[in-house]
Amino acid sequence: MSLRSKSTTESLAHLTDLLRKNKKVYFSRYGDGEIYTMVGKDCLEHDVSDALEKGLIHSFEIYDPLYLKAVGVNYPVEPGMIHGLFAPYIDNFDLEKYILKHFPKEEGSVYENQILFHYLSVFKPEVMTQFLDEFVRGKRIMFIGSTARDVVEKLYGPLEVYIQIPNKNAFYRMDEWFPEIVKNSHRVDVILPSAGVASNIINARLWDAGVEAHVLDLGSLVDAAEGKGSRKWIKLKGYKVNKVLLPQYQNHSIAFKTQNFFKDIWFEGRKWWKGKNYRLPY
16 A cells, blocks of 8 residues: 555554644544545535635645644554444545545655544543543633534533634635634634634644644534534444533433434444445455
């Protein structure tokens, strides 16, 4: 394989080491949506355009040991991963070809794991909780996204700054809301962008502006906390994020447990019927 992404364990160890030693660390995620957008195709929350494409390309071309890029290509298949639940994309090798065609200098690159936080939340919630407790909760936090503030705070704790953005095509109104991010960046220790593919552009612009903070794209965890089935993994196992919420917000009701007990039965039947290797690219 010309490109490689780390295991979740490798990525977590590297990221936590950097966060403990540096005030300025950025973590950007590139899944299939980001990769396809960089080559001119529409994605989930955004219609493609030259400006969006160029913004993503610029973000991908930042090279610094403290600017981490997590890419959903050629990462190890770990316990519990199946199609729809964190397994590599079925078009994995096409995604690799797109990257190498448009970014030939990436040949031989080793990336962080793009589904790191999602995987931990479902399969290792105690590890994810430890990460949040050490690096997010109790810090001065800025959240950027369309999820309601009260939902976000159930997951990450009290926010110092909340920047609300549109849930669709937020990039095209970036001139309206990005100045507020820069204006308030000195007030926070941690910045959490949750803007789909625009999260990478937020990260790149903050990096270019010299903002010193931990800027972490934690992905669609807030959607799972909200019960919003925006991703396949949330529809299959999103309720597991309940264990990662702050203790006072976790749902321990009989109704919740019963509903998810039957979801688990359905899930195990689906897994048995399709098989663990269903639509795996490698």
